[in-house]
Amino acid sequence: MSNPYEIPYESATPARRKRVWPLTAVLVVSAAALAALGLKLTGSSSDGEAGSGAPATSASASPSPASPKKAAPAGGAADRPMIPLADAFPAQVKDATGATFTRVGSVALASCTEPDSVGPTLAALIEGSAGCVGEQVALYKDAQNNQFNLAVFTMKDPQDTMMLVSRLAMAFDDYQVGAQAPPPGSGLRTLPPDSGMVQAFTGQGRAMVVGLGQWSDGRVADYQQLVDRLDPLLQAVSKNVGDHETKN
Secondary structure (H helix, E strand, O other): OOOEOOOOOOOOOOOOOOOOOEOOOOEEOOOOOOOOOOEEOOOEOOOOOEOOOOOOOOOOOOOOOOOOOOOOOOOOHHHOOOOOHHHHOOOEEEOOOOOEEEEEEEEEOOOOOOOOOEOHHHHHHHHOOOOEEEEEEEEEEOOOOOEEEEEEEEEOOHHHHHHHHHHHHHOOOOOOEOOOEOOOOOOOOOOOOOOOOEEEEEEEOOEEEEEEEEOOOOOOOOHHHHHHHHHHHHHHHHHHHHHHHHHO
């Protein structure tokens, strides 16, 4: 049985260098002039939504020194599938006040370490771990069209989850997990790379959950309010993931 735990972290530092991609795009085009990178994602969500992931990495990010890859833990835990996409990311989430978060898109990515999905530091940490079962991402909006990105990394070893959360939480000004640009028809604007953003992490058994929050106008202000707005959604997704980890 997994041991759910939680290590939250919040940052009030805007991403210094962020690239965003539409959830529905097949060919991914950089929204920032700082990079001219392309990425093709052919995966789609379990409930029929097409999508793609997107990085939002700090300009100062650098890979960790290479280390020998860990062996996967003995037993069946490492081989269990990750949570079904629709179970992790329900169509709507309500907070204690009755406010509603609406899912705009979600997708399971092809791998946990695609070069344009995560930053180099996180990719190196995952490569040195016992392995990652998969990464799932979703974009939500609230009634004010603020944007909230969630990413779930399901590792083979719960100890690696603890390690990842701890390491990412120490780098308060580094964004190693990306925000997705909204698809056409969502009513959301694609925010510029210098928009303010907060991030938070939790760990649930084998799974690390990462939450990102951005104001609808991209303003670089009012970070504590944005953290407070992100938290109910992050906790709801974390609970869904934790329930899955506990019963499997």
